[in-house]
Amino acid sequence: MVPMIYSLYGFAIFFFIFWCAMWLIHLVAIFYGKYRLHNKPTAIDSDVPLPGISIIKPLMGVDPNLFTNLETFFTMNYPKYEILFCVEDDTDPAIMLVNSLMEKYPKVDAKLFIGASLVGVNPKINNMNKAYDAASYEFILISDSGIKMKEDTLLDMMRFMSDKTALVHQMPFTCDRDGFAGTLEKIYFGTAQSRIYLTADFIRINCHTGMSALLRKSALDDIGGLQAFGCYLAEDFFMAKAFTDRGWRITICSQPALQNSGICNVNSFQARLTRWAKLRVAMLPLFILVEPLSECMVIGAGASWAVNILFKWDVLGFYLVHILLWFICDWILLSIIQNGSLPFNKFDFVVGWLFRECSGPYLFLLALFDPEIRWRSRIYRLEWGGIAQEIKPRLKL
Numbered sequence: 514m515v516p517m518i519y520s521l522y523g524f525a526i527f528f529f530i531f532w533c534a535m536w537l538i539h540l541v542a543i544f545y546g547k548y549r550l551h552n553k554p555t556a557i558d559s560d561v562p563l564p565g566i567s568i569i570k571p572l573m574g575v576d577p578n579l580f581t582n583l584e585t586f587f588t589m590n591y592p593k594y595e596i597l598f599c600v601e602d603d604t605d606p607a608i609m610l611v612n613s614l615m616e617k618y619p620k621v622d623a624k625l626f627i628g629a630s631l632v633g634v635n636p637k638i639n640n641m642n643k644a645y646d647a648a649s650y651e652f653i654l655i656s657d658s659g660i661k662m663k664e665d666t667l668l669d670m671m672r673f674m675s676d677k678t679a680l681v682h683q684m685p686f687t688c689d690r691d692g693f694a695g696t697l698e699k700i701y702f703g704t705a706q707s708r709i710y711l712t713a714d715f716i717r718i719n720c721h722t723g724m725s726a727l728l729r730k731s732a733l734d735d736i737g738g739l740q741a742f743g744c745y746l747a748e749d750f751f752m753a754k755a756f757t758d759r760g761w762r763i764t765i766c767s768q769p770a771l772q773n774s775g776i777c778n779v780n781s782f783q784a785r786l787t788r789w790a791k792l793r794v795a796m797l798p799l800f801i802l803v804e805p806l807s808e809c810m811v812i813g814a815g816a817s818w819a820v821n822i823l824f825k826w827d828v829l830g831f832y833l834v835h836i837l838l839w840f841i842c843d844w845i846l847l848s849i850i851q852n853g854s855l856p857f858n859k860f861d862f863v864v865g866w867l868f869r870e871c872s873g874p875y876l877f878l879l880a881l882f883d884p885e886i887r888w889r890s891r892i893y894r895l896e897w898g899g900i901a902q903e904i905k906p907r908l909k910l
């Protein structure tokens with residue numbers, strides 16, 4: 514009987530401490546986000562020339578926003594850069610679109626590379642490898658197809674690239690997009706994900722998500738170049754880990770990444786989150802426990818039970834107050850990251866937030882019980898540790 518009481522109290526204390534840690538994460542994210550994001554670049558010292566940047570854009574297929582997203586790379590305020598577009602398949606419709614942009618902006622140094630080099634299983638790495646080998650400058654920006662840039666984004670990223678830094682990344686966020694899926698994506702990236710992302714950056718834990726990342730090429734060459742990460746699907750995480758293992762700093766810049774893919778629906782968004790969850794669990798198995806526990810509804814339930822055991826507090830009252838406070842913190846954080854008016858009203862936020870908070874744990878369970886990973890036209894399986902194997906030949910979409 515006594516061991517059972519000890520275990521009960523042990524679990525209650527564990528839930529209570531975890532719950533306190535989550536509130537600390539909320540506070541760190543809010544204060545660090547306010548301090549770190551959206552501060553205007555200080556005047557650039559015109560005597561020190563800015564280093565050149567080779568921008569690598571891996572493309573696969575087109576979507577309704579691709580043209581306008583890519584166009585933002587031709588109109589950036591940065592003195593020296595080249596754009597290296599990569600397309601794996603010579604029948605890809607993205608080729609036509611890139612060619613028309615290159616014709617429209619003949620003064621911008623842009624090239625198109627067609628055909629992947631097979632250096633591993635990661636199709637993004639295979640697609641980018643030729644461009645990486647041809648890059649002229651000492652810094653590389655890897656930028657996914659759905660990213661939209663502001664005129665000063667490159668300047669913003671470069672000002673965080675100190676001598677000790679090998680990687681400056683943009684925290685994932687989204688452009689304002691219509692519809693429930695657009696609201697949901699903004700809420701997810703501006704609350705649940707950014708809370709962890711900002712805290713991890715604050716305490717210098719690697720959380721690099723590689724949709725928009727400025728890399729020091731010499732440091733990447735020292736660890737084997739892009740191709741050294743072709744065996745992983747989460748090449749972003751392992752690249753950053755290799756840098757930090759060698760003493761390099763990695764950091765976020767002040768502008769969050771503006772994801773603006775023209776394909777914006779709840780199913781594809783959830784499929785993407787499930788794919789990412791599978792990557793995290795394979796790389797960091799502790800996430801099987803901590804990730805569901807970090808969800809509002811789950812830790813709230815655990816903490817409500819715990820405070821009832823420990824302090825005899827009312828379970829339902831505690832749970833409702835917990836949800837309300839979590840909701841308010843999320844609203845504050847989202848407003849900080851948006852840094853302007855949100856494209857939806859408070860009612861839409863309540864609906865989107867509840868949907869996200871209730872579906873999050875369910876999506877995580879789905880990810881745990883389905884070992885196959887589908888990424889665009891390919892299907893993979895991951896080994897513990899993160900090495901990937903392609904298990905079905907490429908599908909023609």
Ligand SMILES: CCCCCCCC/C=C\CCCCCCCC(=O)N[C@@H](CO)[C@H](O)/C=C/CCCCCCCCCCCCC
Nearest residue numbers: 534709710713719720721722723747749750789803804807
């Ligand atoms: C009391 C401790 C609580 C710890 C809670 C940690 C719960 C983690 C919950 C959600 C994970 C969100 C992860 C953020 C972004 C990840 C996006 C992503 O999956 N990207 C992949 C694809 O591009 C990429 O390959 C993976 C990147 C890195 C993931 C590892 C993130 C580690 C963050 C750990 C932060 C812990 C903070 C603890 C503070 C006490």
Ligand SMILES: O=c1ccn([C@@H]2O[C@H](COP(=O)(O)OP(=O)(O)O[C@H]3OC[C@@H](O)[C@H](O)[C@H]3O)[C@@H](O)[C@H]2O)c(=O)[nH]1
Nearest residue numbers: 571572573636637640657658723724746747748749889
């Ligand atoms: O087969 C593919 C798949 C993807 N890609 C390119 O890779 C980039 C990211 O692809 P998606 O938008 O489908 O995927 P995500 O946004 O989920 O990517 C994210 O997760 C996986 C990581 O490896 C990436 O670095 C990260 O950005 C795009 O630019 C896409 O064109 C390829 O070149 N070939």
